[in-house]
Structures are given as structure tokens and as C-alpha cells.
Amino acid sequence: MALKLPPLRKRRAAGDISLAIVNIVFLLIFFFMLIGQEVVTQGNVRLPRTDQLTGAQIPSNVLVVQSADEWLLGGTPISPELLGSVLGPAGETVYLMLDRDAPAELLLQTLARPELAGYDIRLVSLREGGAG
Structure with a gap:
């Protein structure tokens, strides 16, 4: 009588998980290195200043944005909605000037x-000390 065994x-050979563990450890190291870096505060940010361009050298088609609704083009007040009809064809350069203390949201x-x-669009600024 023969026994039939199942x-x-x-x-299945279990995969080696050591490589996955090493990858996770490296990701955690990079994560904590990035998180631990010193954050630049607003006090350390220096805004650019123009020191070679005088007021007489600024082109006449400078768009000065004083607020969301107060724009000047070449010194003449203009409504933002009418700007497209006053500017030349698309592709030309428009020089944009904002006050250095204006919120970034206004620029955006x-x-x-x-x-x-x-x-x-090119951002311009006046030389420190005024337009001349």
C-alpha cells in the first residue's frame, strides 16, 4: 500500500528588503537636512536698485503702477482696460515700474x-536718490 502525500x-524566495530600507533611510536624511536649513527671513531680502539708469534715460513707454487701478503710461494716467489700445503691437517691450515698497501681490x-x-515685460527702477 503506497501512501499518496500531497x-x-x-x-517563493523572499526578496531582499535591505535595499528598500536603505532608500528610506536616505530619503529621511535628505528630508531632515532640508527641513533643518535656516529659512531666509524678510529682513535679509535686498531689493534691486538701479545705479546706472537716470530718469532722463528711462524710455517714454514706462508703465508706472501705483495701485491696482492707478496706472501711468509715459506720465499720463491711463485705465488698465484701455492699455491694449494705447500700446503698440504685441511683442514690443513694455517697461514696468512699481514702488519698491509695493506688495508683491500687486506685481503678480x-x-x-x-x-x-x-x-x-521688463521691470525698471529709479536710481536711489531720485530721478536724476
Whole structure:
């Protein structure tokens, strides 16, 4: 009488997880290195200043943004909605000037205006000490 035993199940070889553990440890090291770096505070930020461009050298098509609704083009007040009809064809350069103490949100809102789409925007500033 022969005994019939069930066939042996072959075990799958377990993969080596040491590489995965090493990768996780390296990711954690990089994470904590980045988190532990010193954050730049607003007091350390220095805004750019122009020291070679005088007021007489600034082009006439400078768009001065004083607030969201107060714009000057070449010294003449202009409504932001009418800007597209006054500027030349798309692709030309528009020089944009904001007060250095203006909030960054004003710059972002200005650049997002559809009237300025298609123009090459350049930020300009006056020399420290005034326009001359």
C-alpha cells in the first residue's frame, strides 16, 4: 500500500528588503537636512536698485503702477482696460515700474492682466536718490 502525500508547495524566495530600507533611510536624511536649513527671513531680502539708469534715460513707454487701478503710461494716467489700445503691437517691450515698497501681490496681479499678454515685460527702477 503506497501512501499518496500531497505535493510539496514550493516557497517563493523572499526578496531582499535591505535595499528598500536603505532608500528610506536616505530619503529621511535628505528630508531632515532640508527641513533643518535656516529659512531666509524678510529682513535679509535686498531689493534691486538701479545705479546706472537716470530718469532722463528711462524710455517714454514706462508703465508706472501705483495701485491696482492707478496706472501711468509715459506720465499720463491711463485705465488698465484701455492699455491694449494705447500700446503698440504685441511683442514690443513694455517697461514696468512699481514702488519698491509695493506688495508683491500687486506685481503678480499686474503681470496677470490680459492687456499685457504678448508683450515683453521688463521691470525698471529709479536710481536711489531720485530721478536724476
